Structures are given as structure tokens and as C-alpha cells.
Amino acid sequence: MSRPRRVVIVGGGISGLATAFALQEQAAAKGLSLECTVLESGSSWGGKIVTHRIGDLVTEAGPDSFLSQKHAGLELCAKLGLTDQLINTNETGKRAFVLHGSRLHELPEGLVSFVPRQLGPFLRSGLLSWTGLARMGLDVLIPRGSSDGDESLASFFRRRFGPQAFERVLEPLMAGIYAGDAEQMSLKATFPRFFELEQRYGSIIRGMTAEKKQTPPMSSSGPKRTMFVSLKNGLGDLVTALQARLEQQGVECRLGCRVDALRVRSHQPGRWMYDLILNEGSAVSAEHLVLATPAYVSADLLRPLTPIAGGLLEMIPYASTATIAMAYPAELVAGAVEGFGFIVPRIAGRDLIAATWTSLKWPHRAPAGQVLIRCYVGGVGREGVLQFDDAKLVATVRAELTALCGIAAEPSYVEVNRWWKAMPQYTLGHLNRLDQLDAALSRYPGLVLTGAGYRGVGIPDCIRDGALAAAKIIQDVAGTHPA
Ligand SMILES: Cc1cc2nc3c(=O)[nH]c(=O)nc-3n(C[C@H](O)[C@H](O)[C@H](O)COP(=O)(O)OP(=O)(O)OC[C@H]3O[C@@H](n4cnc5c(N)ncnc54)[C@H](O)[C@@H]3O)c2cc1C
Numbered sequence: 001m002s003r004p005r006r007v008v009i010v011g012g013g014i015s016g017l018a019t020a021f022a023l024q025e026q027a028a029a030k031g032l033s034l035e036c037t038v039l040e041s042g043s044s045w046g047g048k049i050v051t052h053r054i055g056d057l058v059t060e061a062g063p064d065s066f067l068s069q070k071h072a073g074l075e076l077c078a079k080l081g082l083t084d085q086l087i088n089t090n091e092t093g094k095r096a097f098v099l100h101g102s103r104l105h106e107l108p109e110g111l112v113s114f115v116p117r118q119l120g121p122f123l124r125s126g127l128l129s130w131t132g133l134a135r136m137g138l139d140v141l142i143p144r145g146s147s148d149g150d151e152s153l154a155s156f157f158r159r160r161f162g163p164q165a166f167e168r169v170l171e172p173l174m175a176g177i178y179a180g181d182a183e184q185m186s187l188k189a190t191f192p193r194f195f196e197l198e199q200r201y202g203s204i205i206r207g208m209t210a211e212k213k214q215t216p217p218m219s220s221s222g223p224k225r226t227m228f229v230s231l232k233n234g235l236g237d238l239v240t241a242l243q244a245r246l247e248q249q250g251v252e253c254r255l256g257c258r259v260d261a262l263r264v265r266s267h268q269p270g271r272w273m274y275d276l277i278l279n280e281g282s283a284v285s286a287e288h289l290v291l292a293t294p295a296y297v298s299a300d301l302l303r304p305l306t307p308i309a310g311g312l313l314e315m316i317p318y319a320s321t322a323t324i325a326m327a328y329p330a331e332l333v334a335g336a337v338e339g340f341g342f343i344v345p346r347i348a349g350r351d352l353i354a355a356t357w358t359s360l361k362w363p364h365r366a367p368a369g370q371v372l373i374r375c376y377v378g379g380v381g382r383e384g385v386l387q388f389d390d391a392k393l394v395a396t397v398r399a400e401l402t403a404l405c406g407i408a409a410e411p412s413y414v415e416v417n418r419w420w421k422a423m424p425q426y427t428l429g430h431l432n433r434l435d436q437l438d439a440a441l442s443r444y445p446g447l448v449l450t451g452a453g454y455r456g457v458g459i460p461d462c463i464r465d466g467a468l469a470a471a472k473i474i475q476d477v478a479g480t481h482p483a
Contacts, residue, residue: 006037014463036251054415128169179376179380261277318422319383355374358372
């Protein structure tokens with residue numbers, strides 16, 4: 001029996017924890033013995049996933065849900081025994097709004113995966129002029145673009161649907177997810193499906209209609225899931241269950257351990273030992289290393305080893321945002337809140353980028369008689385507002401709510417969560433840079449990068465990428481140390 005192989009994972013966000021979980025699972029399946037350690041600089045697990053419970057209120061400082069269509073999130077919940085805790089959005093109130101001019105307009109129904117298959121609902125929404133609508137319909141006639149190179153989200157959707165549909169509806173829906181600027185975002189890295197639809201069908205509307213026809217009807221077995229799902233008592237329960245499972249499996253989980261530097265020593269021909277220098281001066285060594293830290297942290301750690309990789313990682317910018325949760329006695333906001341909330345297009349030039357009526361969207365987030373709201377500010381090019389102190393930030397957001405939906409009441413609870421350099425931006429050329437990064441790191445076998453900075457920012461993307469990172473480590477362990 002060979003000695004257990006040591007793997008160190010740096011970063012205890014969902015990416016790092018999911019990597020550790022997948023490592024245990026894959027090692028067991030292959031009969032490999034691993035000693036796994038997760039090092040987290042913070043005082044709690046989960047990174048951006050932070051749930052607060054204040055009396056009967058459940059607030060999410062960061063993510064509040066995840067996409068059910070990307071299966072990795074649901075699958076991990078099932079493996080952790082959390083399936084009965086999963087909740088759907090409240091389908092009876094399923095309406096959302098977008099600011100246009102000085103008032104909120106209902107978003108057209110049928111905006112499946114952001115793009116309409118029918119133009120009728122757009123017509124009724126009053127969001128587009130007749131010419132804007134006609135221009136949108138031209139998508140079925142406009143020839144496909146080149147498959148070479150990269151195109152920005154803004155350029156692609158203006159080209160296919162015209163400026164009105166892009167600026168008034170698609171930009172806030174799509175760029176909003178990344179708190180990004182659609183002029184700089186890479187289509188292939190952020191929404192590859194639309195690139196593929198155009199290449200395959202020559203039109204997004206035709207492609208989506210064709211694919212809808214080909215999609216087999218949903219299986220009636222298993223509970224029906226809405227597009228976004230969450231956990232009854234908040235996503236923090238996913239982190240708690242995951243970390244508890246890792247501890248049970250013998251994974252060493254260390255909080256308050258910031259990795260300040262990374263050194264390598266030659267170990268065997270073509271192999272390295274990675275020495276991690278911790279904040280309190282001690283070192284941890286491993287032959288297999290996963291960096292599940294934000295790209296700019298990984299850049300600092302890797303620069304002394306490979307300035308090329310450091311430089312490429314530095315080129316992944318991060319946007320800063322803040323979420324402001326506010327609770328109100330329901331009677332004070334009656335009539336002002338309906339549906340799930342609203343989004344604000346960049347062209348509106350406002351500080352608020354979106355608001356969610358949290359307790360209308362998710363059951364169990366506020367006690368009866370209270371309404372919980374969550375507002376979003378910041379993002380690329382709109383970060384100035386984050387310099388305000390909490391009082392001014394809250395006053396700014398409240399003034400926006402008064403102007404846009406008439407909520408002038410004093411909230412009974414307020415919580416401000418700032419997220420500095422939190423949202424990775426997949427700018428033009430991102431996928432190319434990832435290829436170059438792989439090439440630069442090929443000299444360092446046993447070293448793998450994972451996390452939101454690379455192949456998807458959503459929670460299911462991070463879980464799936466963690467499993468891929470684990471598979472690379474397992475392959476490396478099995479290849480270099482056959483049992
Ligand atoms: C406000 C907000 C709302 C969001 N909403 C959603 C949503 O609704 N749905 C969704 O799917 N996604 C959402 N996201 C995106 C998603 O939450 C993140 O992309 C994801 O949680 C990132 O996970 P991660 O593990 O890759 O990174 P992180 O969560 O950033 O984890 C990285 C960890 O590394 C640690 N670390 C950093 N440096 C070091 C070091 N030197 N040594 C040791 N540890 C270190 C950090 O402390 C951190 O815990 C949202 C993000 C934000 C900010």
C-alpha cells in the first residue's frame with residue numbers, strides 16, 4: 001500500500017470546498033488514499049456565500065440562489081442530504097420589471113434564457129418602439145457573424161437584435177449577472193450558448209424555437225424545480241453541510257490561515273514540492289496544490305514562479321458591489337412591491353442596479369407581516385457609490401426606491417454588505433488567456449487553479465469546476481503514484 005498523497009486546497013469558498021468534496025469522492029472511487037487540507041484566510045467558510053439570520057429574517061449578503069438547469073448545484077445538495085431543504089421561487093408572483101424612462105415596465109413573458117421566442121409579449125410591454133421591435137425581428141434574417149475571434153456581448157446583441165432591445169432589456173438582464181459592462185464582456189466566455197445558436201441556426205430566435213421543439217418533455221419524476229432555487233434557511237446551510245461532511249471524511253479544514261507566499265522545490269525529476277508560507281510564519285508543503293482563490297490572489301502567489309501566469313491572472317478584472325437588505329412592515333410598502341423585483345439598465349445612469357423583493361420571491365425569508373427587500377449597487381463603471389459611508393449609501397438607495405417605486409417608509413431593519421473585488425469579469429480574450437495560462441502552468445504538474453475567475457461565476461459553475469480540478473489532481477496522483 002503506497003503512502004497517502006497530500007493535497008492542499010487554498011481558499012474555502014464554494015470552489016475550494018467543492019473541490020475537496022469531489023477529491024474525496026473520486027479518490028474513494030479509485031481506491032486512492034489522500035490527505036487533504038483546506039486553508040481559508042477568513043474566519044468562516046463559504047467565501048461569498050454568507051447567510052445572516054436576524055430573528056425570523058434570513059438575509060443573504062452574497063448569492064441568494066442558484067440556477068437549477070446547471071445540475072451541479074442540485075446534485076451536491078442531494079449528496080449532502082439537503083434536497084428536502086431546497087425551495088423554488090414563489091411561482092404565483094413570478095413577474096419582474098425593468099426601468100424604462102421614469103417608470104417600471106413589466107419584463108415581457110417568455111424571456112426564456114434571456115431571449116424571446118415570441119415578439120408579441122415585447123409589443124405589449126411597451127418597452128420597445130415599433131421600429132425597435134421590427135429591428136429585433138430582423139434576427140431571423142441577419143446573416144451569422146464570424147466564428148473567429150471574440151465579440152463583446154454588446155456588439156453581438158446589438159448586431160442581432162438592434163440597440164433598443166439590447167440597451168433596454170438584454171443589457172440589464174445579462175450584464176447585470178456579472179455586475180459587468182457588456183461592451184467589454186466576452187460573449188464566448190459569458191454566454192457561449194448564444195454564440196453556438198447563431199453559428200448553428202444563423203438566428204437566435206430560430207435556434208431557440210428549434211431547440212425548444214427538440215427538448216424532450218420534462219420527466220415527471222422528481223420534484224419540479226424553478227429556474228432558480230435556494231435553501232429554505234439560506235445558502236449558508238450548503239456551506240455548513242459541506243464543511244461538516246469534509247470534517248467527517250477526515251479533511252483537515254483550517255480557518256484563519258492566509259497563504260502569503262508560494263515556493264517550489266525540486267522534488268523528483270519534473271516534479272515539484274509546493275511550500276505554502278502562512279500568515280503566522282509556518283509552512284505547509286504538498287506535492288498537489290489547488291488554488292481556489294480569486295484570480296488576483298492566485299496571481300500574487302504565482303508571479304514569483306511564473307511571471308507569465310501571474311500576468312495573465314492579473315488581467316482578470318474584478319468588480320466591486322454592495323447589497324443592501326432592508327425589512328419593512330408590510331403595510332408600509334403595500335402596493336409598491338409586486339413580482340420579484342426590478343432591474344435598471346446602464347443607460348438609465350442610476351446608482352441602483354437592481355432590487356429584489358426577497359420575501360415575495362422566496363418563502364421563509366421574512367416573518368408574516370414583514371417585507372424583505374434587497375438592493376444592489378456598484379459594478380463596472382458604477383463603483384463610485386461604494387465610497388459612501390453606510391448612512392449615505394442607505395440614504396442613496398432609499399431615495400432610489402422612493403423615486404422608482406414610491407417606497408418612502410423607514411425600514412425596520414437595514415444591513416449593508418460590501419463586496420470589494422468580488423465579481424470576476426470575463427472580458428474580451430478571456431478564453432484565449434485561459435489557454436495561455438494552461439500553457440504557462442504546464443511546467444507545474446500537480447498545480448491546478450479553480451474558482452469563479454475562470455469558467456463560470458455561478459455557484460453550480462464553481463462546483464462543477466471544482467470537480468474538474470479534483471479530477472486533474474486524481475489523474476496526477478494516479479499517474480505519478482500508481483497504487
Ligand atoms: C453580491 C453577490 C451576489 C451573487 N449572487 C449569486 C447568485 O445569486 N447565484 C450564484 O450562483 N452566484 C452568485 N454570485 C457569484 C458566486 O457567489 C461566486 O462566484 C462564488 O460564490 C465564488 O466562489 P469561489 O469559491 O470561487 O470564490 P470565493 O467565494 O471568493 O472564495 C475564495 C476564498 O478564498 C479565500 N482566500 C483569499 N485569499 C486567500 C489566501 N491568500 N489564503 C487562503 N484563503 C484565501 C477567501 O477568503 C475566500 O473564502 C454572487 C456574488 C456576489 C458577490
